[in-house]
Amino acid sequence: MKVEQTNVVRLKLTEMEQLDPITIFIEDTAPRQGKITIECYGKSWSTYFSGCGDNGLADFIVGLNTEYLVDRFDVRLEKYxxxxxxxxxxxxxxxxxxxxxxxxxxxxxxxxxxxxxxxxxxxxxxxxxxxxxxxxxxxxxxxxxxxxxxxxxxxSSDYAYLCRIVDAVKAGLKQGAAIHG
Structure with missing residues (x-):
């Protein structure tokens, strides 16, 4: 068995209007590859990107369309x-x-x-x-x-809720990049 250790960035978003705290786990697994997991109020969503550009996963996600990300996080979620x-x-x-x-x-x-x-x-x-x-x-x-x-x-209310979470994640990643960049 091979055991590897990776670096995972954990961001916690709090004090948001009408949203519970959100925890983001983001990991650049290889050059131009990474995965992200979002947790909010006991629910979690995760997705992997195999081609996310030279600037890392966080910058890549910030530039993506919210609806595209929602579909990536939960393909079975009914939009209407x-x-x-x-x-x-x-x-x-x-x-x-x-x-x-x-x-x-x-x-x-x-x-x-x-x-x-x-x-x-x-x-x-x-x-x-x-x-x-x-x-x-x-x-x-x-x-x-x-x-x-x-x-x-x-x-649907579930779709709108996940859109609000994804928008908050994108804003948090952008703000986190400004702090650490």
């Missing part, structure tokens, strides 16, 4: 999630318009307007129809045209 709050607003507006145009009965309009959580009736698949949340007006609901009325998306 359904925005059912906006969907509720849009659905209610559509129901008001349908009622004004007399395309929908007063009773069904009221039942649908009173639905506060559409997540169990609508899937993220735009080809699946909206499920009827009220059974009294089943035949009338089936005749309504909700095709093309898809759930809007927003950036």
């Amino acid at each position: 999630e359904p925005d059912f709050d906006l969907y509720l607003e849009e659905m209610r507006q559509k129901l008001i318009e349908m009622r004004k145009d007399q395309w929908i009965s007063k009773g069904l309009a009221r039942e649908l307007y009173d639905v506060t959580d559409w997540s169990e009736y609508v899937t993220s698949n735009p080809y699946e129809p909206i499920k009827n949340p009220c059974f009294m007006y089943e035949s009338e609901f089936d005749d309504l045209g909700f095709e093309g009325f898809d759930v809007p998306e927003r950036v």
